[in-house]
Amino acid sequence: MKPLPKVNIDDRIFTLKYYVDEEYVHLKIKNPKICKSCLEKPCLSFCPAGVYRLDRQGEITVGYQACVECGSCRVACPYLNIEWDYPRGGYGVAYKFG
Amino acid sequence: MSNSFRYDVVVVGGGPAGLSAAMTCARHGLSVILLERGRFAGAKNLFGGVVYTESVLSLAPDLFSEKRLPFERPVTEEGWWLLSEDGVVKITHTEKGLYEKPPRAYTAFRARFDPWLAQKAEEAGVLVIPKVKVLDLICANGKVSGVLVDRPRDWESSELAEVRAPVTIISEGVNRLLTQKAGLIPRDFTPEEVALSVKEVIQLPKGEVEKRFGLSEDEGLAVELLGEATLGFPGSGFLYTNTTSVSLGVGLFLSDFAEKGLKPYELLENLKKHPVMARLLSGGETLEYGAHLIPEWGLEGLPRLCGEGVMVVGDAAGLVNPLFREGTNLAIYSGIMAGKAAVFAHEKGDFGHETLKLYEEAFRESYIYRDLKYFRRLKKFLRENRSLFADYPEIINRVLHLYLSAQGRAKEEVFQEIFGLFRKRRGLTGLLRDFVKTFRFFKGW
Ligand SMILES: Cc1cc2nc3c(=O)[nH]c(=O)nc-3n(C[C@H](O)[C@H](O)[C@H](O)COP(=O)(O)OP(=O)(O)OC[C@H]3O[C@@H](n4cnc5c(N)ncnc54)[C@H](O)[C@@H]3O)c2cc1C
Ligand code: SF4
Ligand code: SF4
Numbered sequence: 376m377k378p379l380p381k382v383n384i385d386d387r388i389f390t391l392k393y394y395v396d397e398e399y400v401h402l403k404i405k406n407p408k409i410c411k412s413c414l415e416k417p418c419l420s421f422c423p424a425g426v427y428r429l430d431r432q433g434e435i436t437v438g439y440q441a442c443v444e445c446g447s448c449r450v451a452c453p454y455l456n457i458e459w460d461y462p463r464g465g466y467g468v469a470y471k472f473g
Numbered sequence: 474m475s476n477s478f479r480y481d482v483v484v485v486g487g488g489p490a491g492l493s494a495a496m497t498c499a500r501h502g503l504s505v506i507l508l509e510r511g512r513f514a515g516a517k518n519l520f521g522g523v524v525y526t527e528s529v530l531s532l533a534p535d536l537f538s539e540k541r542l543p544f545e546r547p548v549t550e551e552g553w554w555l556l557s558e559d560g561v562v563k564i565t566h567t568e569k570g571l572y573e574k575p576p577r578a579y580t581a582f583r584a585r586f587d588p589w590l591a592q593k594a595e596e597a598g599v600l601v602i603p604k605v606k607v608l609d610l611i612c613a614n615g616k617v618s619g620v621l622v623d624r625p626r627d628w629e630s631s632e633l634a635e636v637r638a639p640v641t642i643i644s645e646g647v648n649r650l651l652t653q654k655a656g657l658i659p660r661d662f663t664p665e666e667v668a669l670s671v672k673e674v675i676q677l678p679k680g681e682v683e684k685r686f687g688l689s690e691d692e693g694l695a696v697e698l699l700g701e702a703t704l705g706f707p708g709s710g711f712l713y714t715n716t717t718s719v720s721l722g723v724g725l726f727l728s729d730f731a732e733k734g735l736k737p738y739e740l741l742e743n744l745k746k747h748p749v750m751a752r753l754l755s756g757g758e759t760l761e762y763g764a765h766l767i768p769e770w771g772l773e774g775l776p777r778l779c780g781e782g783v784m785v786v787g788d789a790a791g792l793v794n795p796l797f798r799e800g801t802n803l804a805i806y807s808g809i810m811a812g813k814a815a816v817f818a819h820e821k822g823d824f825g826h827e828t829l830k831l832y833e834e835a836f837r838e839s840y841i842y843r844d845l846k847y848f849r850r851l852k853k854f855l856r857e858n859r860s861l862f863a864d865y866p867e868i869i870n871r872v873l874h875l876y877l878s879a880q881g882r883a884k885e886e887v888f889q890e891i892f893g894l895f896r897k898r899r900g901l902t903g904l905l906r907d908f909v910k911t912f913r914f915f916k917g918w
Contacts, residue, residue: 379739
């Protein structure tokens, strides 16, 4: 498959309006050990908002603030290792166009 | 508990499905509350998108007396663009009928269309409450009697509020969590059963939408993009013209994104960089990016549409037809049907499955159900016939290129090259098989 052009997802996220809920983290990794043994780590690619990233230690970090609440990671993590919820009412992404 | 938390009907989710259901109930005199987790109805919603006028008229017959329509452009030209790596074959259609009033379809934005619909619902008497997330259903003995929300009951207590109603209508969209809690579907969907789409709204310099797409001010183009748009994977892209911008997007089965390690926004960037698209979009500025799932579980994944005191409508039930860009209209029609069943139940004073199944019966007689049955093999067909996405757009581009640049060559050779191309890419039996399979699929066999 041909390589796709690189995109800095932060440039895309930048166009979105969010009301971040600082008091409630709506996405969590259930068990970090499972992520360590997860070889493919598909969440790094399929998440359309780049919420899942690797830190320097190679651990998955969850930038829930950028989530567009599509629901993909709820079912596409092969180990169902993500505790998924919507943000609280009124919080999260708010489209201007949609 | 205080009276104010009791209604005739509670509706969960302020998309087109929920708003239509709520409006139908309120217009028949029922007290209706609609709970929406977004800051306003539409804040969480994203689509392509093309709205079919007839469905909107069925809710708002006086649509055309509005000062400002909740749409972008009427659709006057539509079809497909088959993209090769650097070319395109455009198959689009327009005719006089598409210019007649009222237009058949419009392009639109959900964050503008849904609030407009919500206002209509309020005018009909629906109490629309945004910024409230429904956490759970209130269930006893398999009977649903309302919902639990993420708001305290009153200022003094931290106890969560309950909203009670003999009929609960679930219009929560594709992530059908409450539908599962209601026991209407036994399991979650899989990544094979949904498409993940990403979209950008790209603003073009003034007057450029008209110039680049050959449109006048009250004309619009809506095309699906096949082939290179999805790198040959089953799925499609779309390009819809808005007043001063275009909506450009692409979607694949979620499982393909996950298995192939594809980043959706890079797939979209690849589309934007396609030589043909890049010219059309040059100087454009991305106003907004976004992503959403499309339910494609079809007939197989269809939940039971009603239970005791509860019904499910729209995307939560999976009522979309991706081949025909239908979703918003099906959400509206299902909402109206469920609304009517709720009204009937209140007339009868019985809210059991036996009464609410009026909705299920109406649904089974509608074209929505007929189509779900007709296209029941869609996912399988798309997966098993990848060449429709991977080979044919490329072949058709090559063939037209060879034919149109045949001047100065012996035409016999040109035709031999063309036939050779088909033979090489699909083989003669392959061609025949593709044809038969496609024919059978569209015959509904
Ligand atoms: C990329 C894309 C392109 C599309 N293109 C088209 C097109 O061109 N034409 C077309 O007709 N259709 C199109 N569709 C399909 C169409 O958008 C949907 O079928 C339609 O929006 C379904 O409406 P709905 O009301 O069922 O769900 P939604 O519009 O998803 O509404 C669900 C609502 O429920 C709310 N909600 C969810 N859970 C809760 C909760 N727990 N508490 C409170 N509120 C909650 C959500 O915030 C949301 O407002 C497209 C879809 C996508 C993703
Ligand atoms: S896909 Fe799931 S298990 Fe694998 S790294 Fe991501 S969150 Fe962890
Ligand atoms: S819900 Fe969608 S946007 Fe949010 S983290 Fe999951 S995959 Fe990413």
